Amino acid sequence: MAQKLHSRVVDDVLTRVRTGGVVRLVGLPGSGKSFTLDKVVERLDEAGEGSLVFRANPGLADRPLAVLATAGIEVGGPVLSARVVADAVEQTTERLSRRAVLVVDDAERLDQASLGVLRTARARAGAPALLSTGPLTRHADRIFSTEAAQRVAVPTLRHDEVLAVMTSVLGGEVAQDAVARVAAKSGGLPGLVVAIVAEGVRRGVLARRGGAWSVVGDLWSPVLGDAVAVFTSLLDDEGFAALETLAVVGPQEVSVAAGLVTTEMLGHLEELGLVYVIAGPKAPVVAVFPMILGTYLESEAPAVRKAAILARLRASGDELPGRAGLSDPVAPGNLWTVDRRRAGAVLPQVIRREQDRRVVVTRRAWEADRTGTQALALLAALFDTEVDLGEMEDVVDGTDTRSGLELARLEVWRATAIAHIAGDVARAVESLERVREANPIFRGLLGAHIAYLQLMSGTMPDDSLFDVEPCDDPLNLEAANVVRGTVLVAQGRTSDAIALLTSFTPTSHHHRLVRDSSLCIALYLEGDTQGALELASRRLDDALDALDVAAIETFAYVVSLVLRMGARDDELQAHNATVLTLGAAANGHSQFLVGLLGIGAVDAADHGLQAYARSLAVRAREVSPGMGPFPGMSGELGLTFVESASTRPTPDLEASLVALFKDAVARGFTFLAVSLAAWIAELGGGSPVGPVLRGLLPQLQGEAGRLVAAYAIAIEEKDVETLQILEGPLATVGQMQYAVRAPLTAARLLRELGDAARGANLVQATWDGIHDDRVARGRLFAHYRQLVDLSVREREVAELVARSMSNSAIAEALVVSVRTVDSHVLSACRKIGVDNRDDLALAVRTWLAHH
Structure with a gap:
């Protein structure tokens, strides 16, 4: 496994070294920078280019020229003299003349005498240099040259790479949630991943459960202190005290953190890579990186110092550790810029701290004033945490309701908790129906929530649930329109849905969330891919800024769906690197999380990451309440795809898909049925889905849905000409996956008809006709390559x-x-x-x- 990590970085470094000059390989302790450097040296030696490798370490720092011995350079005597230095320069120059590349591991630890020898010898020999250093080394870019070094950063591990490391250490299947928690705790640094896993197994908090390795307790242990303490060696006493302060107070807005440790120190810690800055609800937020370093510093800080730090925090206007988003935004031109690519590394700890803060604040307010308004805020805060049903019901039952609307909304929360926490949708529906009968004035609001629960658990709701009387509270009509619009999207009636969903502006946060997500999907199915992606991305940015887990899951799903069907794999993987970290912070109550995990699993399987794909698919099945109305919202479907991805199609696979297709048709989930039909047709097993699809066409209003249906029918009918014609229209509506597969399927049919030459011409023309570099051509052509x-x-x-x-x-x-x-x-x-x-x-x- 270790051989595969950072392979692209090794290739990049080799290319740069061979062009001459100085290359600086940058990484934190535990990042694998020394391992990566060793792989570069190994590749140089294999190619006969050679290298001269020096390894600096703290034990040699106070012994001038001692580091030269690590490369076999003999130093003439214990006393540093001009003759000794000159002899060392001569030996090093002679060795470099025979071995092309000068390599120094941990170059920032070189003593001045050794640095002088290496700089002089390299200049005389004209050799390129490769250095490994920490993120911040004073003047490190110019250690061996007056020209700036080429800087190559060692990246943290992606989720699939964390899984690969865990699998190599543990053996056997690893649960996706365990991967997310270890990835978040370690920051994706390989050395920390191994240390956390080993200690977790020793303590029994990482254990087999249901056939897979799962986390069953807190991953932190004081034994991990040795693995983490190395990060603090980068700091002087002042820097250590500042980082300890940030660890104790938790994620804070930049302005608050700067008031505690000074702006200059914050900038220094960020340059060292020990804090990250990401978006917060109102302004950028600072968090210690990696998360386990913050845990270590907080746990080791003496009680008196902790109390003093928290007193300073309270004096600055903050009452609680982890406060985020309650101070004035940072002024334009601030030193820090938010890098969303880094967000995944610290997002879980920022979200968890903010969730805890919201619970404490809203509970305090509710206990002081048990009104419906305070209770609704507390219930919303509790729902995003690891709360049990009893605690939610205690709040509902312990609230002094003063209006029918408050009662209705409290009962909606009770039903939501029953459905998503207890997993009992039928009981939740029964609960709301009783309240609906007793409160006819809010029949529309309660009926809409019954309909939404049914829809998201696999049942098309009855139209009577949307009945609203003209004299009813306006919130009734708003709720009914929001959910009715979502139902229309699921039925494939996207034009009607868009007309309805854009006819009003929701006043409720939850209604706006549902309205906008349904509108995004409707736009996508209508063929307005860019409009759908822009709206979903904007709402996802807002959700990340607000640390709103439900909204993050919802709009991350829509973005994933659009990118996947647009075959924009690189963007999808970068997107997943941020949003899939939420497995460490969120409970995942929604079908949108199921869809997000499902799409991630399918993408991972398509790229040969079978173990990672399976871990995502298993997690999706665990949290799935049943078949959802949109693509990917089925835990069983994702697992079926993953388990079939590494094998040739089988009759059992096709039979399973046909059963799911018929089920989706029966439930009224029209576009989901169309997507399944296309998959079935691509398998080429002969299962007839065309007649059913033709029956669905009259109710399919969206151009994308109609084209995908036409694609499936053309495959079934072996209509080569239609498949070629469909390429352009499918591309126009953003369905690049099918746009490329249509002519490739036509080419396959031509091969089966004995016309391989025409098929090859069609394949080549299709390849040459793709001008968008974002399209994953390699993946889309993989099946045809296998046919050859x-x-x-x-x-x-x-x-x-x-x-x-x-x-x-x-x-x-x-x-x-x-x-x-x-x-x-x-x-x-x-x-x-x-x-x-x-x-x-x-x-x-x-x-x-x-x-």
Whole structure:
């Protein structure tokens, strides 16, 4: 596993080193920078380029020139003299002349004498240099040159890479929630991942449960102190005290944090990589990185010092640790800028602190004034935490309601808790129906919430639930319109939905959340992909700024859906790197989380990350209340895809999909049914879905839905011409996944009809016609590459042809006869469907290459 981590960084460093100059490999302790440097050295040695490697360490810092011995340079004596230095320079220069690259691990720890020797020797030998350093080293970019060094940062691990490390340590399946919690705690630093996992197993808080490794307690242990304390070695006493202060007070707005530790110190800690700055509800928020470092500092801080720090916080106007978003925004031009790419590393701790703060503040307010207004705020805060049903019901029952509206909204919260925390939708519906009968003036509001619970748990609600009397409270009509619009989207009646959802402005936060998410999906199905993505991205940004978990899950799902079907895989993976970290902070009560996990699982499986894909799919199944109305909102479906991704389609898989398709049709989930039909048709097993799809077409208003249905029908009918025609329209409505698959499926059908040459021309034209660099062409062409099925030797020969080598030169290189090469070339051409070497070479360089 370790061989694969940071492989792209190794390639990047090698390329830069070979161009000359100085390359600086930057990373925190535990980031794997020394391992990455070793892999670069290994690759240099394998290529015969060689290297001279020096390893600085704290134990040698007070011994001038001692570090030179780590590379075999003999120092003439214990006393530092001009003769000793000159001899060291001469030896080093001679060694560098024979070995091309000067390599220094932990270069910031070099003593001045050693630095002088290495700088002089490198200048004389004209050798390139590769240094590994921490994020901030005074003048580090110019250690060996008057020119700035090329800086290459060692990235933290993505979720799938954290899973791979955990699997290699633990063996067996690892639950997605465990991956998210370890990733959040470690910050994705490999050394910390290993330490946390090992200690978690030793203490039994990381244990097998239900066949998978799961977290069953607090991952922090004082034993981890040694693994974390190395970060504090980067600090002097003042810096340590400042970081300890930030750890004790928790995530804070920049203005608050700067008041506690000074602006200059905050900037210094950020340069060191020990704090990150991300968006907060009103202004940027500072959090200690990695999270476990903050835990360590907070737990080790003496009680007296903690009390003093918290007293200073209260004196600044804050009452509670973790306060975020309650002070004035930072003025324009502030030192810090929010980098959303970094948000995933600290977002869970910021959200968890903010959730805890909201619970404390709202509970205090409710206990002082048990009115409906205070209770609703407390219930909203509790719902986003690991609360049990009893606690939610205690608040509802302990509130002095003063109006029918307060009672109705409190009972909606009770039902929501019953459905999502206890997992009993039927009981939740019964509860609301009783209240609805007793409070007819709010029949619309309560009926809408019954309808939404039913819809999101797999049942199309009855229209009678949306009945609203003209004299009813306006909130009744608002709720009914919001949920009715969502139902219309699920039914495929997107034009009607958009007209309804844009006819009013919701006054309730929850209603706005549902309205905007449904509107995004409707726009997407209508073919306005850009409009859907812009609205969903804007609302996701707002949700991240407000630390609103429900909204983050909701709009992250919509963004994932649009990016996935647009085949914009790089953007999707970057998006997931932030939002999937929320498994460490959120309970995940919604179908939108199921959909988010499901899409993440499908994407991971498509990229060969089977273990990670399965962990996401299993988590989706765990939190799924049943089949949801939109694509990806089925825990079973995601798991089915993942388990079939590494095998050829089987009759059992097709039978499962056909059953899900019929179920979606019966439930009235029209676009979900269309998506399943397209998948079934692509399998090519012959299961007839076309007649049912034709029956659904009259109610499909969205252009995207109609085109995808036409695509599925054309595959079933083996209509090559229609598939080619559909490519352009599908691309226009943002369905790039199907836009590319349509001509490739036509090419497959042509191959089956014996016209491989026409199929190959169509494949090449499709590849050449994709001008958007965001489209994941490699993934989309993978299935057709498998159909070609070149042998290992045929591929090897074809790749040499693509390098413009003649058959005789290939024969010499492979130590085979020219006749054998001729045979392989002809066989490769026949399988691909081309009739000459030029077209063979073009195919190998483009769609047939492994991307």
